[in-house]
Amino acid sequence: MLKIEHAYWLIALFLAGAAWLNLRERRWSHAGFWLVLAALTAGGKYVLDATAAHHELPAQLAGVGVIALAALSPRMQRGQLVERDVSAREADARRLGHRLFGPAVLIPLVTLLVALFGAYIVIGGVRLFDPVRMTLAGLALACVIALVAALWVTRAKPAAGLAEGRRLLDTLGWAALLPLTLAALGGVFAATGVGAAVSDLVRMVIPVNSALACVIAYGLGMVLFTVIMGNAFAAFPVLTAGVGLPLLIHLHGANPAILGSLGMLTGYCGTLFTPMAANFNIVPVALLELPNQNDVIRAQWKTGAVLLVVNLALMYCLIFRF
Amino acid sequence: MTALLHWLPLLGVLVVVAGFALRFNPVPVVVAAGIVSGLAAGKSIGDILALIGNSFVSERALLLFVLTLPAIGVLERAGLREHVGNWIATLRGLTLSRLLMAYLAARQILAMLGLYDVAGHAQTVRPLLAPMAEGAAEKRGTPLNAQERNDVRAFSAATDNIGRFFGEDVFIALGAVLLIQGFYAQHGIELEPLQIALWALPTAIAAFVVHAIRTVLFARRLTGGASGSATPALRPEGGGKSGSC
Numbered sequence: 420m421l422k423i424e425h426a427y428w429l430i431a432l433f434l435a436g437a438a439w440l441n442l443r444e445r446r447w448s449h450a451g452f453w454l455v456l457a458a459l460t461a462g463g464k465y466v467l468d469a470t471a472a473h474h475e476l477p478a479q480l481a482g483v484g485v486i487a488l489a490a491l492s493p494r495m496q497r498g499q500l501v502e503r504d505v506s507a508r509e510a511d512a513r514r515l516g517h518r519l520f521g522p523a524v525l526i527p528l529v530t531l532l533v534a535l536f537g538a539y540i541v542i543g544g545v546r547l548f549d550p551v552r553m554t555l556a557g558l559a560l561a562c563v564i565a566l567v568a569a570l571w572v573t574r575a576k577p578a579a580g581l582a583e584g585r586r587l588l589d590t591l592g593w594a595a596l597l598p599l600t601l602a603a604l605g606g607v608f609a610a611t612g613v614g615a616a617v618s619d620l621v622r623m624v625i626p627v628n629s630a631l632a633c634v635i636a637y638g639l640g641m642v643l644f645t646v647i648m649g650n651a652f653a654a655f656p657v658l659t660a661g662v663g664l665p666l667l668i669h670l671h672g673a674n675p676a677i678l679g680s681l682g683m684l685t686g687y688c689g690t691l692f693t694p695m696a697a698n699f700n701i702v703p704v705a706l707l708e709l710p711n712q713n714d715v716i717r718a719q720w721k722t723g724a725v726l727l728v729v730n731l732a733l734m735y736c737l738i739f740r741f
Numbered sequence: 742m743t744a745l746l747h748w749l750p751l752l753g754v755l756v757v758v759a760g761f762a763l764r765f766n767p768v769p770v771v772v773a774a775g776i777v778s779g780l781a782a783g784k785s786i787g788d789i790l791a792l793i794g795n796s797f798v799s800e801r802a803l804l805l806f807v808l809t810l811p812a813i814g815v816l817e818r819a820g821l822r823e824h825v826g827n828w829i830a831t832l833r834g835l836t837l838s839r840l841l842m843a844y845l846a847a848r849q850i851l852a853m854l855g856l857y858d859v860a861g862h863a864q865t866v867r868p869l870l871a872p873m874a875e876g877a878a879e880k881r882g883t884p885l886n887a888q889e890r891n892d893v894r895a896f897s898a899a900t901d902n903i904g905r906f907f908g909e910d911v912f913i914a915l916g917a918v919l920l921i922q923g924f925y926a927q928h929g930i931e932l933e934p935l936q937i938a939l940w941a942l943p944t945a946i947a948a949f950v951v952h953a954i955r956t957v958l959f960a961r962r963l964t965g966g967a968s969g970s971a972t973p974a975l976r977p978e979g980g981g982k983s984g985s986c
Contacts, residue, residue: 427801430805456804460804479790481794481795482791483794485772486772488768489772492766492769503818508817508819512823512824515824519816519821522812523812523869524869526864527865558808558809559805562808562811562812565812566812573815579814580815583818587810588807595807603771603793603797603800605796606792606795607779608754610782610792613751617754619747647757660924675932677940680937680938683917687906690906694767698806700902702863703901707867707871707897709894709895710891718896719899721955726944726951730944
């Protein structure tokens with residue numbers, strides 16, 4: 420049975436391979452960075468199982484690993500690694516033509532097929548895919564299939580897979596790690612009571628008897644907290660428990676389904692404004708080799724601002740009416 | 742004293758805001774913020790380390806996108822980006838705004854079906870959408886300069902984000918809707934997922950309309966800028982900067 424855990428091992432293997440290539444070139448910081456990350460990825464299940472069994476040491480070691488990654492991050496300069504020159508690539512492009520699309524399209528296509536039909540593939544009475552996070556396991560499988568296809572189409576040596584993958588990975592550098600670190604911070608904030616303090620702050624500054632003021636406080640609170648946390652999912656329970664439930668639903672009689680739906684979407688507008696939403700706003704900056712960290716945010720914040728106003732208007736018009 | 746303790750963990754938020762404002766490397770800033778709010782909440786060093794370690798490894802699915810890199814790297818080495826650009830240039834009807842709007846619609850519909858990991862910055866934007874958008878933009882007759890090329894790439898990434906965010910919330914079986922339903926259930930309010938999902942539709946439609954209008958304006962600005970260009974070229978020759986994608 421293919422599980423998400425297998426995908427994590429594959430990631431660890433790739434990261435270790437990248438570390439090894441960096442080690443051979445005496446790029447010590449990069450080698451250490453990817454090696455620690457490989458260990459954390461491969462050992463994740465062990466850490467979580469040990470914690471569930473009230474055994475704290477593995478989790479503490481993982482915490483030390485995270486701090487080591489943070490210490491190495493500033494040394495991960497986006498060094499320009501040698502890429503094949505443009506004329507050789509143009510010549511290949513002319514020779515191979517549309518055949519180059521095949522493997523690239525295989526990544527979304529295989530993922531889609533697994534997501535749609537993975538549940539029905541049974542071999543010898545055993546399901547081929549573990550239902551837990553099946554789409555993500557499908558994505559991992561798709562990447563392997565696409566790599567094999569890419570090597571076959573381009574007649575490149577298998578080692579090219581690692582070398583080229585490592586080139587892109589080093590281009591990403593610390594940006595590859597930021598989404599994970601921020602998500603981890605969300606967990607830490609939740610466990611240390613940051614959320615409760617924020618919602619108390621909101622309730623202290625608004626006139627609670629005005630329905631409009633409560634709508635605006637809830638909506639802008641979702642945006643502000645999403646901007647700080649980089650994630651509307653982290654903001655939603657905090658703001659809805661602190662402002663939405665007591666003030667809008669209980670005091671002013673708002674419809675909870677509409678409030679929840681529009682509240683979350685208002686948070687998503689905040690996601691468009693913040694570098695804290697690293698996997699959406701910072702990772703693409705690195706992937707697309709853009710010069711400024713906020714280039715993607717600059718391209719999308721106006722859409723987000725208009726939608727924020729639309730959401731607040733929809734909320735005020737709908738939640739007290741249905 | 743107890744009142745002070747209640748507010749003290751907010752120091753972690755302050756560390757994040759200050760660190761980002763001062764443009765420090767974000768990874769150490771974020772880790773430091775976690776340690777600060779842990780200390781402020783009165784936790785021991787051992788507890789803080791375990792909390793950070795556990796939170797980090799439980800989110801490791803966020804690293805999955807790196808698995809796309811070897812295949813994409815091999816294809817790029819064989820000229821994928823160059824081929825995409827050349828091919829788009831031969832498609833007459835495909836303008837920049839039509840390309841981006843079609844992608845936005847497809848991304849929203851896929852996300853509504855729960856298929857939001859099918860596309861993404863690593864899966865589709867870098868290898869396919871960004872080079873296609875650059876190729877479509879260069880149909881105006883002059884190659885993009887470095888600034889315009891960056892703008893087109895950033896706008897492609899933005900289009901992917903908006904399509905995903907404002908489609909995902911309409912899907913009933915995963916993610917946002919279940920989080921909302923679960924939250925209310927904990928607080929004694931029982932809701933059907935479909936009730937929640939349907940109320941996301943007006944915003945989904947508004948998102949498409951707003952971003953489509955911005956796309957048209959963006960494309961018009963790019964083609965408008967071509968008439969005054971100082972360096973007319975007969976054929977785009979690999980773009981303004983080497984190693985572009």
